[in-house]
Amino acid sequence: MKQSTIIKCPDCGERAFIKTTINVSDGFSNLYCICSNVECNASLVFSLYLSYHITPPRSAMSDDARKSLAVLPRSERRQIAYMLEK
Ligand SMILES: [Zn+2]
Numbered sequence: 001m002k003q004s005t006i007i008k009c010p011d012c013g014e015r016a017f018i019k020t021t022i023n024v025s026d027g028f029s030n031l032y033c034i035c036s037n038v039e040c041n042a043s044l045v046f047s048l049y050l051s052y053h054i055t056p057p058r059s060a061m062s063d064d065a066r067k068s069l070a071v072l073p074r075s076e077r078r079q080i081a082y083m084l085e086k
Helices: 063-070 074-085
Strands: 015-025 028-035 043-049
Touching: none
Parallel strands: none
Antiparallel strands: 015 028, 028 043
16 A cells, blocks of 8 residues: 655644544545654654635636636636635
């Protein structure tokens, strides 16, 4: 199984590997991790949730809306996405 190294152990600062991901609901998952530092050996559960879309999925947008958004700077797209999520 491929291991991911995006998690930092809060106990020792070393990388923690995601061993299992449990999808609790749409946009919310629990990540079961283990620290790579054998001296620490902590097992951890992180909660991961979707904050907002930077770009909505293609299925949620018309072609015209997608083309209009594509010409905007990324910061403006992010701001629009943030406002739409509220
Ligand atoms: Zn650790």
